Amino acid sequence: MAASAVSADVPEPAAAPARHPWLVLAALTFVYVLNFLDRQLLGILAKPIQDSLGVTDGQLGLIGGLYFAMFYCFIAIPVGWFADRTNRVNVLSLACAIWSGATTACGLAGSYSQLVVARMAVGFGEAGGVPPSYAIITDTYPPGKRAAAIGIFNLGPAIGAAIGVAFGAAIADAFDWRMPFIVIGIVGIVTAVLIWLFIREPARGALDPVQTGTGLGKAAFWPTVRMFVTHPILMLAALGSGATQFVTYGLGNFAVLFLMREKGMVLGEVAIWYALVLLLGMGGGMVISGRVIDRMTRTSRAGYAIAPAASLAVAMPFYIAFVWASSWPLALVLLAVVMTFNYFYLSASVALVQEEVKPNQRVLSGALLLLVMNFIGLGLGPTWVGQASDWFRAHGDAHGLQSALYTLTPFYLLAIALFLWLARLLRREGPNPVQVPA
Structure with a gap:
């Protein structure tokens, strides 16, 4: 039977929650901060990297998008399967060490090709970061508190991006673009060791209802993959998220370059004001969304889809106005x-996704979710914007990057439509998840 949905009458868990779950959550969130910080440095330092290595917008889009995603998305699948069968904390620690070492290598790159190889290695390591963390959090917090905990964990991108902008831009302005990569890589290696020493692996499914959280062996790889890709609710959640990330990553990888090139900002201003926007805007959205979703899903699981559909409908006109400003x-x-x-x-x-599947399928299912949404969003979004910018400029548009960002608008509409479709399925399913095949 699948894990129970969040509702007012959630059955009693099979075991008591951990004594200090907030310590685990804080540690995992800090690792996610480093994960996203490493990933965002390329976009934050785009202009000095372009000036130093002669990189075009299209090449920048490929290295931050498709090249990175080829490793980040697909390596996550075997890593997720392995983590579901072994110690998830150890997998997370090793992954953090790998991506941090590769981040340091980015700062030592002397050519575009060397930077490509180093970024691919970062993607290889980061593939083992988020899926094990999602599963550890789900086995640390009981139903009814998970979305809020995941919302706090998802502050990682906001904090990481904000620190990356403030730290990366300030250090690059004072020294050069290489130093932030080297320093942050070293911090990540030290963090990996501390995670391995001090975080303990939680029992799988211990906080789920007794009938679903116990007695589960190791989930098979292909049956779990087959379950995910044939499960309409899981696939719609992944596709809706992918369409959303097409916008968020397409914008995120070029936002600093756009603000500097088209709006007249300099690195010193980016380090302060853009960092604050990321921290307060993205961070506030992460915290608010988790609490709103936990509240909405107490009465209807359709809240998992209605909340993102409504929020994207609000965001879209402001996005168009931002590009025009x-x-x-x-x-x-x-x-x-x-x-x-x-x-x-x-x-x-x-x-x-974590509620919908069995406890012993959570890491692999989380990895499959990330595969779909990140290959669409992270892999194709920045690639699209970079190539579109080069195309517009080659055809005489002096504001090619601005025109390229406008082309992301239809993906808001696609994401909203997919989430509304998902909401319809969740309403039809009722308060309890469908049976997920073994």
Whole structure:
């Protein structure tokens, strides 16, 4: 039987929660901060990297999108299967060490090809970061508190991006673009050792209802994959998230370059004001979304889909206004609203998938969710924007990057439609999840 949905009458868990779950959550969130910080440095330092290595917008989109995603998305699948059968904390620690070492290598790259190889290695390591963390959190917090916990965990991208902007831009402005990669890579290696020493592996399914959280062996790989890709609720959550990430990553990888090139910001201003927008906008959205989703799903599981659909409908007109804005202060005010509402999908989709599957399928299912949504969003979003920018500029558009960002707007509509479809299925299913085949 699948894990029970969050509802007012959730059955008693098979075991008591951990004594200090917030310590585990804080540690995992810090690792996620490093994970996203490493990933975002390329976009934050895009202009000095372009000046140093002669990289075009299209090449930048490929290295931050498709090349990175080929490793990040697909390696996550065997890593998820392995973590479901072994110690998830050890997998997380090793992954953190790998991506941090590769981040240091990015700072030592002397050519575009060397930077490509180093970024692929970062993607290889980061593939083992998020899926094990989702499963550890789910086995640390009981139903009814998971979306809020995942919402706090998902502050990692906001904090990581904000620190990356503030730290990366400030250090690059004072020294050069290589130093932030080297310093943050070293911090990540030390963190990996501390995670391995001090975080303990929670029991799988111990906090799920007694009838679903106990007596489960190791989940088989292909039956779990088959279950995921043939399960309409799981696939719609992944596709809706992918369409959303097409926008968020397409924008995120080029936002700093856009603000500097089109709106007149300099690195010193980016380090302060853009960092604040990320921290308050994206961070606030992550915290609010988790609590809103937990509240909405107490009465209807359709809240997992209605919340992101509604939030994206609010964000879309502000996104268009952001791209149009005539000055960077106005653009940042509009972007803060966009960031607040762009990320409701993440806590909703992750919590839904983790609730929908068996406890021994959670890491692999989380990896499959990330595969679909990140290959679409992370892999294709920045690639699309970079190639579109080069195309517009080659055809005489002096504001090619601005025109390229406008082309992301239809993906808001696609994501909203997919989440509304998901809401319809969840209403039809009723308060309890469907049976998930073994």
